[in-house]
Every structure is written in structure tokens, then in C-alpha cells.
Amino acid sequence: MAGQLRVYRRRIRSIQATKKIMRAMELIAASRIIKAQQRVAQSTPYAEEITRAVSAVASYSDVDHPLTREKEQREHAAMLLVTSDRGFAGAYNSSAIREAERLSELLRSEGKQVSPYLVGRKAIAFYRFRGREVAGEWTGFSDSPAYQDAKEVADALMQAFTRAPEEGGVDEIHIVYTQFVNMAVQRPTVRRLLPLEVEETEEEPAGGTFPLYEFEPSAEGVLDSLLPRYIESRIYNALLQAAASEHAARRRAMKSAGDNADDLIRSLSRAANAARQAEITQEISEIVGGANALAGASSGSE
């Protein structure tokens, strides 16, 4: 009986210690979300300007650029999957990976080969465990990506895109990342990065129609150096959004883990109290029983 009580107390203590760790992780994640959100906001002016510039060049020159050309026969697709390096983030990684699985299934059903490019240790572990071939992998920056990291990833992808198909070149690039909608909602999202979709619309672009630009050195030259930048900026934005989502998911996971710990502690301390009460009751009844036996024995001897 006394052993029971000791076991309960030990479990309560260990859960309390774990709860402190989870609480600390929750607070750290909460402070990092704000930082990550600020970085998303800070990168927005650049992303907006570059999108506007690309649209401007595309609408005034007859675009025939390798990066916008749609090949008729597309056989090989690259997929960039963005996950985190560390776990403890609830369903964050598994839902991103699930979205990626769905995309590669779809691409395969269209008769395309898929070569995965992975960001974050969790995705790499997933692919390695299943013994799948990986075309490229990066780790170490999932919680605060720098522009240089995005550039590295973009360089590798664009090299693959410009290579000939015989040498492992790809015809399409897709990106799977978790979009940060708000603190409560993060959505796994699939985007096609390349080839760019050129839409012919009558609608006015945001911020008014484009003026008739002069190009330095030439429209093609500008497009040549703009498009890679544009891709880099898209990837950078995806990495930043994924980082913010990761922190938000971790905060939520740690919060519910902390709540669960509270529940556990409550039910365990009830059980411990009952065990203590049972122990006391038993001791009392043993004492009473012993006293009665003694009284009976002494009265019998008279």
C-alpha cells in the first residue's frame, strides 16, 4: 500500500518537471513567432517590387525565356519540400510530408518522374528511412532562414532546370511548404515555381498599369537577371513562412502538451490522495483491531 503512494508521488514529480520544460519551449516558440513574422513582413517590399518588375518586363517584351517556356513533353519534375529540423511541433512536419506525398503521387500518375529536394532534417529522415533517392538536401536553417540559404537552394534548383533532360535536368519545379495564415492556422501549400505561368489578362495589375519602361541593357538582359532573383525571392518567402509556421505549430503543440500534463497531474494527485487515505484507514483499523484483540484477551483471563 505504501509503495503505491510512493509510485504516484514519483510520477507526479516527473510530470511536473516535464511540464516546466514544455512551458519553456512554448514561451520560446511564442517569442520566435513574432520575430519570424517580422521577417516575413520585412521581406515583403522586396518580393512585391520584384514581382511587379517581372510582370512589367513580361508584359512588354515577347517573353521567350527558358524559365518561362513550357515544354510540351514534361517528364521530369523536381519537388522542393520544406520541413523543420527539430520535432516537437505537432502535426507540422507530417502534414507537410503528406502534402508532398500526395503531389508526387499526382505527378507520377501523369507519367512524370519526381526528384525530391529536401529542406529540414525531418523530411530527410522520412526519405532516408524509406530508402528513397534524394536529389538535394539542406539542413540547419529551418527556424531562421537567411537569404543566402534561399539562394543556395534556388541555385541548385535552377541548375537542374537548365540542364538537359539526359543529364538529370527537370522540366518543372514544385514547392511544398507550410503557409503561415495566422497564429491558429498554418496550411500546407503546393506551388509551381517553374516554368512561370504567363497569364494574359485584361485586368489592371495592382498599383496601376505599367508605364512604358526603358530597359537597361535590354528587355532580355533584364529578364535574364530578374527571373533567377524572382525565384530566389519566392523560395526565401516560402522558407520564412515555413519558419513562422513551425514556431506557431510548436507553440500550440507545447501548449496542449502542458494542458495534458496538468490533467495528468490532477488525476494522479487524486489517486495519490485516495491511496494515502486508504493507508490511514487501514492503519486505524489495524490499531482498533489490535486494541480489541488485546482487550478481549485480558477480559478472558479474568
Next chain:
Amino acid sequence: MAELHVELVAADHEVWSGEATMVIATTVDGDLGILPGHAPLLGVLPNGTVQIRTGSQPLVAAVLGGFISMADDRVSILAEVAELADEIDVEGARRDIEQARTSGDDEESRATVQRAEARLRAAGQAP
């Protein structure tokens, strides 16, 4: 007199924004001066410097790998890396040049030297 509204934006943050009377940028074809009322323009900037003339002191920045767009007296200068002259780490740039020179003459070290030289030029410490 009309003024230009200038925004100097790096990939991860806005470096500077404000009014200016003239912008001088190094494009791939040479230096280019922009005054208020300039025709709309989209130009590529290699690693180089940008001078923004405000009322008093001209502002000089190193711009690495970017482009400039101008329309309706609004100038946006976008770059992967943009550093104002007084933020530039001169010693670091010198070290980069030294290191790149000793490591050999390949594509990468040439690019490093170019970037470091652009930073030194912007800081007024041209080699």
C-alpha cells in the same frame, strides 16, 4: 523642384527610404543619373555603388546583385545585399579580398573580390 521618392530595399529588409534630388547608379552599361521626371526605367545593377543625393550629404550605398526601377518619380533599388556607406565593414571587405586572392583565380573568388571592391568603393576606401 520635384523630388524623387527613393526606396533602397535589400532582400530581407528595407535599408533606406526618403526623398532625393538625384540618384546615380552603376548599371551594366555604365553610370546612370536619374533626375525627377526621368522616363520609366528598369535596369540591372551588377555589384557596384549607388549614390543618392539628398539636400545635404550624398548617401552612398554598396548594392550587390540587384536592379533599379523607376516610374512616376518613384525609384526602387532592389538588391540581394544593400549596405549604406557607414555600415560597411571595411576591414572585413579587405580581408575578403586578401583571402580570395590567395585562394586562387576561380569564378567564386573573382566574384568575392568584385563584391568586396564594390563595398570598399561605396565606403570611399577604393583600393
